[in-house]
Amino acid sequence: MEAKKPVILITNDDGITANGIKALVDAVRDLGQVYVVAPDSPQSGMGHAITIGSPLRMHKVEMFDGIESWECSGTPVDCVKLARDMVMHAKPDLCLSGINHGANHSINVIYSGTMSAAMEAAIEGIPSIGFSSLDYSFDADFTIAKKVVRELVIRFLANKMPDHTLLNVNIPVVSEADFKGVKICRQAQARWEENFDKRTDPRGQDYYWMVGKFVNMDKESGTDVEALKQGYASVVPVTIDFTNHKMKSWLEKEWGQIVE
Amino acid sequence: MEAKKPVILITNDDGITANGIKALVDAVRDLGQVYVVAPDSPQSGMGHAITIGSPLRMHKVEMFDGIESWECSGTPVDCVKLARDMVMHAKPDLCLSGINHGANHSINVIYSGTMSAAMEAAIEGIPSIGFSSLDYSFDADFTIAKKVVRELVIRFLANKMPDHTLLNVNIPVVSEADFKGVKICRQAQARWEENFDKRTDPRGQDYYWMVGKFVNMDKESGTDVEALKQGYASVVPVTIDFTNHKMKSWLEKEWGQIVE
Numbered sequence: 001m002e003a004k005k006p007v008i009l010i011t012n013d014d015g016i017t018a019n020g021i022k023a024l025v026d027a028v029r030d031l032g033q034v035y036v037v038a039p040d041s042p043q044s045g046m047g048h049a050i051t052i053g054s055p056l057r058m059h060k061v062e063m064f065d066g067i068e069s070w071e072c073s074g075t076p077v078d079c080v081k082l083a084r085d086m087v088m089h090a091k092p093d094l095c096l097s098g099i100n101h102g103a104n105h106s107i108n109v110i111y112s113g114t115m116s117a118a119m120e121a122a123i124e125g126i127p128s129i130g131f132s133s134l135d136y137s138f139d140a141d142f143t144i145a146k147k148v149v150r151e152l153v154i155r156f157l158a159n160k161m162p163d164h165t166l167l168n169v170n171i172p173v174v175s176e177a178d179f180k181g182v183k184i185c186r187q188a189q190a191r192w193e194e195n196f197d198k199r200t201d202p203r204g205q206d207y208y209w210m211v212g213k214f215v216n217m218d219k220e221s222g223t224d225v226e227a228l229k230q231g232y233a234s235v236v237p238v239t240i241d242f243t244n245h246k247m248k249s250w251l252e253k254e255w256g257q258i259v260e
Numbered sequence: 261m262e263a264k265k266p267v268i269l270i271t272n273d274d275g276i277t278a279n280g281i282k283a284l285v286d287a288v289r290d291l292g293q294v295y296v297v298a299p300d301s302p303q304s305g306m307g308h309a310i311t312i313g314s315p316l317r318m319h320k321v322e323m324f325d326g327i328e329s330w331e332c333s334g335t336p337v338d339c340v341k342l343a344r345d346m347v348m349h350a351k352p353d354l355c356l357s358g359i360n361h362g363a364n365h366s367i368n369v370i371y372s373g374t375m376s377a378a379m380e381a382a383i384e385g386i387p388s389i390g391f392s393s394l395d396y397s398f399d400a401d402f403t404i405a406k407k408v409v410r411e412l413v414i415r416f417l418a419n420k421m422p423d424h425t426l427l428n429v430n431i432p433v434v435s436e437a438d439f440k441g442v443k444i445c446r447q448a449q450a451r452w453e454e455n456f457d458k459r460t461d462p463r464g465q466d467y468y469w470m471v472g473k474f475v476n477m478d479k480e481s482g483t484d485v486e487a488l489k490q491g492y493a494s495v496v497p498v499t500i501d502f503t504n505h506k507m508k509s510w511l512e513k514e515w516g517q518i519v520e
Contacts, residue, residue: 046307047337048308048370048371049305049308050307050371050470051305051470052470055468055469057466081454081470082468084454085454085455107500110500111310116307151519155515159514162510181519182518182519183518184508184515185508189501191383196316198346205317208315208342209316210338232518237508237511239499239504239507241449242447242502243446243497244426244498248446250422250497251444251495257444258441259415259441259443
């Protein structure tokens, strides 16, 4: 008797027509029963946004050769919520998000729709992995990325992963010969420094384009940014407990647990 | 000679016309040089979304009796970025976000535009506090909330706070007699359980409204949800290092630091 296949939900933030989600489906389609629920338009930078003030649309589409697929008008987080409640009617065994066209290492985890979809799944108790390639081009080469995806998903499915497991995986742009493997890392302390580009429209009104420069403030070793520079794919386990426990102890000492 | 007044940036996610931001400005206007940069429309549930695919608009408005104020077409996170780069041209000493009409305790920290604005400030090295009242009505009574705001902001300004300090403050709906004070807490482990309301539009097409039920899975004490139920305002220090360090150690043990 064949064991029941694991149920895998796939989503992304670049939209259902992106090459990255196609590569992700291709990499794991034989490893389980795969469903795709993904945005019908690009949703990069949407973070953990949800759609509460307007209704959502969802349509079944033929995209991935016999895999049940839906496109949704909402954000990546909306897709995960809709998938569970209206498509799968049950918790999948695993959620995969990506492969994102562009880096989601370090602080990008908080801006990224790819990672927010994976985080939403983890909050709902679905072990989850977000995959991103540092190649942000439309025609990004996902050869190495697909191998990393497959390797990690097989490990994930073979092990009993702890509850609320969430991994942020980034894949460097290197040749197969220079690819070093997969490294467990911590998030680099970094930020984006904005420099808005102010312009004037034909009616004489000002408008602003956001232009950012990535600043890595982290000089210590063991970070995802460092591993990627060395030619590794980086794996950062991500928390869904946002309490700063160190600062909590500090405040309790300085202020007292109850502030009168 | 008078000491230089601290510079305070105020934003929110309910929009610049909400009563909550007016209450926040009123509570601290004499404590520093206050600037307001806030969304020109409600942005609840926007999480850490940023606007990268379209330009942003920003207009100076007269709203708060002599306080320099700008409304912005973008998300709460956009407001913080624009404020620093295009309005203040420098890092403020403190960023305050809110007062939100509605709870942002426990897992809501990740969906909330109020908390995402505060988090963005903390990422940029600006100590920051997000304030939310459990009263989500338009005409919420902010009497107790304003006292909590003032008390915490005075403490914040009197102490040298650690870098990247970020507090999530929620205020219960209780009478002044029943209000117990302010308690340092950790984030309750909770989630939203969705139950989409599927409807059909006049053209025969399906659409979906997101309807959620809050589920607190946390049975241990010390959480924000518990403190609020007891009549305390909850203060949860929030991290901007999203690495799950416990799971990192587990993975390094199970998989090895470098996965061949």
